[in-house]
Amino acid sequence: MSWLLSLPLFIPFVAGVVSFLLKDGPGGRWASVLGSAAMLVASGALMTTVLREGVVAGQMGGWPAPFGISLVADYLSAVMVVITAITALAVSIYAMADVEARIARLGYHALFQILIAGVAGAFLTGDLFNLYVWFEVMLIASFGLLVMGGSKEQIDGGVKYVALNLVSTILFLTGIGLMYGMTGTLNMADLALIVPTLENQGLVTVVAMMFMVAFGVKAAVFPLFFWLPAAYHTPSFSTSAVFAGLLTKVGVYALIRMFTLVFVGDISFTHEVLLWVACFTMVTGVLGAAAQNDFRKILSFHIVSQIGYMILGLALMTPLAIVGAVFYLVHHIIVKANLFLVAGVASKIAGSTELKRIGGLYATAPLLAVLFLVPAFSLAGFPPLSGFWAKFILVKATLEDGRGFVAFIALAVGALTIFSMTKIWAEAFWSPHPDNQEPKLSTLSKGERRALLMPIAGLAVLTCIIGLFPEPFVQFAEGSAAQLLDSSAYIEAVLGVSE
């Protein structure tokens, strides 16, 4: 079974290498698209296997766990890999028209594929140190993508991005060192067995907090999110979209994994901290967005705010709340990546992402307006789109847990999200263009239009499907939550023993 687990890592790496060799011609772009498509097929196959057989684990190099490196796919990992592949496919098609030839020749598409490999690796690994390695693969690739093009703004954002992420990595490594010193293992399933038996539970909580800060920086939670709005509005739109969709979610995934599998000994403390972090993240993110006037800066702050909802689900730790968190995670990746893609098209035809400088898109490009409305309304939580169900489940879980105040915050943040989306809508789509110029989709060539709009439309359709037929998705999230809250299946699949 291990070949099926390693395919989603192997394919993007190969695609990256091929794409780098062909970077001077159109072959580089096509290698990236084909690689993403192949990865989607592979991750689909992995998903069906996981649905059929439960948790799937493979030991790399044939070394039995906990000595070798394990790759594990449970429901959560599998769905994250599928979503990664979907995002990669959409963005790599979009990048065909979005990324200039000058930047493509620097190896843009190759780095993009390596980034995807890093993300997929982080989702699939069952080993703490291996997770660190995947984080670094991701970090180096994303750093390259971020500064590619080399404008002053990009480099400025890039330095902040990489410095803060390195600090988080150092904390993560310190946590790993302490963890190994205490338990003598770094296999997550093995840790889940050993950590509860340790004498010094106080030290476990200290390590838990170190991991919380380290993953918190990656996930951009309050008060560690400053690098995100500083960097995400600077690179090319394809880069923004894939960062917005995937990178912070790796942090969220790592938090969910560690705080449902290993650090569950002192929930009343650790998860209470997470709860307040979640509330502050939601509020600061949405307030930050309200103060911005740039298409991409508003969206960047909204990433922060939405991360809060996912952490909220984890913090409550009830079955329904975890269902909400998983559902939110999947919905958010699709919607957020799509909004950045729309921002790219809007900027290409209207000339800027600064809201004051653009306008009139509704009159002249109604198709784009509709394609913006779907993810924007979904983000704000309008029924019947996917965001409505995600917020509905989370708020219901909050109320069932008897935390009316937190539910109020979640709803108020939703209302403020509508405010920002309305601002974008009014300024970019409804109000006339300040220079009386009429932005038209037809200014783009036919090939460009196809490459830019197809992924946006595809992701929008996906959002509608999740919104209109949420049942199978909720059921899947329920299965995923059950696996997360009862880790015995995970441990048994990795170690071959039961608790």
Place this chain on the structure above:
Amino acid sequence: MELIVASAIGTLTAGGVYLMLRLRTFPVILGLALLSYAVNVFIFASGRLAIDMSPILSKYGDASYTDPLPQALVLTAIVISFGMTAVLVMIGLGAFLEAETDRIDVASDEAETNETKDGAA
């Protein structure tokens, strides 16, 4: 032995944090490098400190050996942090050549010029 290693880690961390808080790119990079050295030594120590013991089982039946795993981990971490530092130096150099200053906040005093560039970027 423990005292030496512990105070070395402490000194490296203190120096690293101090340099990290400077406003220029080069000290920040040095600070990050010092911090990663500190954490590398720390990981090494997590396998317990032992003197005169090899990290492999001796074939002459002498059972005393030190934990090899942290050494392998540290090797990986050193390589990665070395690569990361190299990338960071390149970017720092790029920022310096582009802006002709190595302040961390390149954009802040030139917000005006950047705003006009926003559309192009």
